[in-house]
Amino acid sequence: MSSTTNGQWYPPEWPDLIRAFANGELTPAEPRRAATVLLLRDSGTGGPTVHMLRRRASMAFAGGAYAYPGGSVDPRDERPVSWAGPSRAEWAARMGVDPAAAQAIVCAAVRETFEEAGVLLAGPSAGTVVADTTGDDWEADRAALVAHELSFADFLERRGLVLRSDLLGAWARWVTPEFEPRRYDTWFFVAALPEGQRTRDVSTEADRTVWIRPAEAAAGYDRGDLLMMPPTISTLRSLEPYATAADALGAAGQRDLAPVLARARPVDGGIELSWPGHDEFTKHVPQTESGRAAGPRADGGTDGPEGPAGDRRPSGGTTA
Numbered sequence: 001m002s003s004t005t006n007g008q009w010y011p012p013e014w015p016d017l018i019r020a021f022a023n024g025e026l027t028p029a030e031p032r033r034a035a036t037v038l039l040l041r042d043s044g045t046g047g048p049t050v051h052m053l054r055r056r057a058s059m060a061f062a063g064g065a066y067a068y069p070g071g072s073v074d075p076r077d078e079r080p081v082s083w084a085g086p087s088r089a090e091w092a093a094r095m096g097v098d099p100a101a102a103q104a105i106v107c108a109a110v111r112e113t114f115e116e117a118g119v120l121l122a123g124p125s126a127g128t129v130v131a132d133t134t135g136d137d138w139e140a141d142r143a144a145l146v147a148h149e150l151s152f153a154d155f156l157e158r159r160g161l162v163l164r165s166d167l168l169g170a171w172a173r174w175v176t177p178e179f180e181p182r183r184y185d186t187w188f189f190v191a192a193l194p195e196g197q198r199t200r201d202v203s204t205e206a207d208r209t210v211w212i213r214p215a216e217a218a219a220g221y222d223r224g225d226l227l228m229m230p231p232t233i234s235t236l237r238s239l240e241p242y243a244t245a246a247d248a249l250g251a252a253g254q255r256d257l258a259p260v261l262a263r264a265r266p267v268d269g270g271i272e273l274s275w276p277g278h279d280e281f282t283k284h285v286p287q288t289e290s291g292r293a294a295g296p297r298a299d300g301g302t303d304g305p306e307g308p309a310g311d312r313r314p315s316g317g318t319t320a
Contacts, residue, residue: 007221007228008281009065010273014179015285018264018271021179031175031183033101035109036070038171038235039119040245041193047213048192048245050236051117051199054208065227066217068235069116070109072184077107079153084126085166094170095187095257106165109189111152115145117209118200121168121191122161129164131196142202167191169252172238174231177262185259188235190252192245214239230281231260 020026039051052066078100086094091102114120114133123129133142141159144150156163168189176183193199201209214236220226221233228236242248264273267284274282 007224007226008233008283009227009229010283011180014273015271017179017181018273018285019266021264022266022271026179028178029181029183031185033073033105033108034071034184034186035073035105035112036068036186036188037109037113037168038068038188038190038239039113039117039193039199040190040239040248041211042244043211043213047215047240047243048248049211049213050217050239051193052210052212052217053116054210065229065232067229067232068188069113070186071112071116073104073108074111074148074152075104076151076153077104077111079151081107081153081156082162084123084162084164085168091165091170094253095173105187106168106189107152107163109168109187109191110163110165111145113191115142116202118142118202119193119197120161121164121194122156123164124160124162126162126164129167129194129197130161131194133197134200139202167194169249169255170257171252171255172231172235173257173259175259175261177264179264186231187257188231190239190245190248192249230262230275230278234260234278234281 017026021028040048041051043049050068052068054066055064081103083103088099088103091106092099095102095105097105110121118133118138120130120133132138141150141155145152145155155161168191170187171190172188173186174188175185199209199211217226217228218233218236218240221228221236239248242251260275260277262273262275264271266272269286271285272282273285
């Protein structure tokens with residue numbers, strides 16, 4: 001691919017995969033459901049900041065890219081839990097899935113936020129939120145969840161906690177392209193950092209965490225300083241108009257949740273990769289291109305060779 005001036009990334013194997021898919025040599029894998037959370041914190045003038053992680057360079061996909069806490073839905077996320085906020089049926093109608101799937105996706109969003117950022121959107125009652133999750137006992141439970149030694153339902157029950165689904169707002173939905181072997185159907189949510197809680201740098205998949213204003217992170221991407229994938233930079237840009245975390249949460253109900261799925265087609269000896277409705281990500285990949293250039297994965301997850309973000313910290317960001 002020709003030189004790029006921004007921080008868009010795509011896996012070096014994608015050109016070959018796209019050609020194989022175009023030739024009918026690949027059968028699309030069924031995408032796994034996943035959830036990721038844009039955790040927001042008000043910080044005075046200039047709008048809220050968002051919590052971001054930088055994936056380790058050793059990860060198998062998009063190492064060095066900035067993303068949000070998130071991950072795959074665990075089948076055990078469908079287990080019954082104490083629930084506050086919109087009902088499972090209401091979430092199902094909003095998301096266009098069945099109630100069991102809606103619960104699993106919402107549970108995954110809350111669980112992954114706790115696992116990767118130490119922030120828990122749950123409380124002893126429907127109107128309360130846990131105030132502090134930094135003790136050794138909380139860390140033991142978090143580690144057990146990460147190791148799949150403890151289900152999220154058992155964790156909540158043991159601690160007498162209610163999942164606060166009303167603290168989340170469904171924001172966007174992106175699906176990994178059909179030619180990628182490891183595919184995800186990822187739901188993006190927004191949430192405000194609960195009062196009294198703080199993020200912790202606990203994810204083993206990340207080597208840096210920051211709080212940064214969406215516009216500042218987007219500017220870093222535009223300069224080529226910060227490596228991101230289309231769903232990340234797209235959701236960052238969509239947050240820029242909101243003055244507070246509450247404003248963003250209030251707008252979530254009007255967000256379009258139609259899934260965004262990349263398209264790829266051969267063009268003039270190369271490949272055109274595009275995300276409908278997101279023209280800024282359209283890229284033309286020459287026949288001989290390999291390695292990092294421009295084009296990403298739409299799953300919210302990251303792993304892979306280090307990109308140009310290197311060890312740079314987002315301008316204006318603060319470590320958690």
